[in-house]
Amino acid sequence: MALAQASADAILVADDIFVQFNTPEGPITAVDNVSFKVRPSEFFSVIGPSGCGKSTLFNVIGGLLGQHQGVVSVGGETISGPHKSIGMVFQEESTFPWRTVVDNVAFPLELVGMPKGKRAERARHFIRMVGLDGFENRYPGELSGGMRQRVSLARTLASEPKILLMDEPFAALDEQTRLLLGDKVLQIQQQLKQTTLLITHNITEAVQMSDRILVMTYRPGKVKRIVDIDLPRPRTSEIVSSEAFGRYVAQIWNDLREEANRGMRDEEKHMLNQDERTA
Amino acid sequence: MTLVVAHTRRSYRSYAAPMVGLGSFIAFVLLVEVLIRIGALNRFIIPAPSEIIASFGRLFLEENIVQRFIFTAAECIAAGVMVTVCGVTIGVVMQRFSLLQRACETWVAAFASAPLVLAYPLFMVIFGRNAWTIIMMGFFSALPPVILKTIEGISGTRKVLVNVGRSFNLTGTQQFWKILFPAALPTIFVGVRLGLIFALINIVGTEFLINFGGLGQLINDLAERYDLAGTYAAICFVILVSVLFFIVLEKAERWLRPVD
Structure with a gap:
């Protein structure tokens, strides 16, 4: 009943998500009763320290991880696997090296049987949108890391998903490229009014782009707080120099610092235990 | 400056x-x-290199080395086509059924190091003293690297590419043809290249042993006539052909593979 009510004003609802993994050291709870909802056209981010279960949550929402409890629904429809309404952009480089940029972007259009000429034209539209015009016939191996991530983004956008789900898409990039790509994503999100769910560990990136940020605790990953980001739109990376931006970053870092410390201590303890076992 | x-x-x-x-x-x-x-x-x-070089003309004029080369090349092509089709298919089937892979992969790897050329009498009994014996010897010797590299290529497909396919809701067949197979192609091609080289070695070797066919038979004939300079010249010709074959395959591989 509660889920049905939530679905009325939300395009994506995650309700009581619980994920546990069996490891040689016993079961580990990665995500513990995480619930949230994302409204249409909203830019929603999930932030947390390493090991808090962000990527697990990404896989659950994207339908790539079957073994979980709780419900994920899109537009009121409960989903139990990958769903055409959700387009995913991965953290790792995920372009197809054997396809040119235009063929990479046209991939989802090819799957729905769109004629070759039409899909090339459509693909070029999304290539222009991510600012890669002129590189249509290059192979991913001829592009930089940031350009390849833009190809992945264009490919996902070409499938015209209702929800764009991104897992730390700029994690492997340098800070300047990351800020500029952030601008690009913001521009596209505002242009398409694209509902976006971003998984990240980068506070500035989250504040720069989001309407709301869900802060997660370190293992088991629970919802610590949801922060509303009341910064003016349209935004660009220039916002990072504003006072309000700094306040949000400080506020979220206050929430995260304790969790990140806990994560670091846990990791050190784990390494010491491993050393003792091998000694 | x-x-x-x-x-x-x-x-x-x-x-x-x-x-x-x-x-x-x-x-x-x-x-x-x-x-x-x-x-x-x-x-x-050991004949003098100058005598070997002088014998090359004789090989073309008197020993029909060009026709013999064409004969050996045709056998290589036949074995190559068969090994590519069968080797890749077997590799794919083994990779798709993990029980089959776990059961047979070690056997295939062991088969790769077996001196198959010693089994030529068995092949002669089965196929007779004709080109099929030679082709089948080439085929079987080339099979293991193609199978093993196909398994390696498909298994080594990056998980994120598979996840991209899953996120686009691909069916099993689409996942294979649109992601796994193209991702594995560079590794498969390495297997095919190795396989074709093994096939060429075994084809010339079997021609020599059963005294039938192209370049291998020519070396056998010349050796039996105790024409040492001619024998060494023919061996040099086979080595040159192998080197050329390798270069052509390498170029073909580069042409087929886009930039990584």
Whole structure:
């Protein structure tokens, strides 16, 4: 009943998500009763320290991880696997090296049987949108890391998903490229009014782009707080120099610092235990 | 000025290695020639390089080496086509059924190191003294690397690419043809290249052993006539063909593979 009510004003609802993994050291709870909802056209981010279960949550929402409890629904429809309404952009480089940029972007259009000429034209539209015009016939191996991530983004956008789900898409990039790509994503999100769910560990990136940020605790990953980001739109990376931006970053870092410390201590303890076992 | 110097140094460096290689080879040939002429090496066991070079013309004019080359090449192509189709198919089937892979992969790897050429009498009993025996010897010797590299290529597909396919809701068949197979192609091609080289070696070897067919039979004929210079010239021709074959395959692989 509660889920049905939530679905009325939300395009994506995650309700009581619980994920546990069996490891040689016993079961580990990665995500513990995480619930949230994302409204249409909203830019929603999930932030947390390493090991808090962000990527697990990404896989659950994207339908790539079957073994979980709780419900994920899109537009009121409960989903139990990958769903055409959700387009995913991965953290790792995920372009197809054997396809040119235009063929990479046209991939989802090819799957729905769109004629070759039409899909090339459509693909070029999304290539222009991510600012890669002129590189249509290059192979991913001829592009930089940031350009390849833009190809992945264009490919996902070409499938015209209702929800764009991104897992730390700029994690492997340098800070300047990351800020500029952030601008690009913001521009596209505002242009398409694209509902976006971003998984990240980068506070500035989250504040720069989001309407709301869900802060997660370190293992088991629970919802610590949801922060509303009341910064003016349209935004660009220039916002990072504003006072309000700094306040949000400080506020979220206050929430995260304790969790990140806990994560670091846990990791050190784990390494010491491993050393003792091998000694 | 500095640019010109840098460019000259670069071109010098790019030519240096092949020139040193060629120079070493010529020096070795000259050394053998000298050692034979002064009697340090027995000319009835090793003919003088100058005699070997002089025999090349004879191989073309009297021994029909071009036709023999075409015969061997046709056998290689037949074995190559068969091994590519069968090897890749078997590799794919083994990779898709993990029980089959776990059960047979070690056997295939062991088969790769077996001296298959010793089994030529068995092949002669089955296929007779004809080109099929030679083709099948080439085929079986080339099969293991193609199978193993196909398994390696498909298994080694990056998980994120598989996840991209899953996120686009691909069916099993689409996942295979649109992601797994193209991702595995570079590795499969390495297997096919290795397989074709194994096939060529075994085809020439079997031709020699059963005294039938192309270049291998020619070497056998010349050796039996005790035409040492001709024998060595024919062996050199086979080596040249192998080197050429390798270069062509390498070029084909580069042409087929886009930039990584």
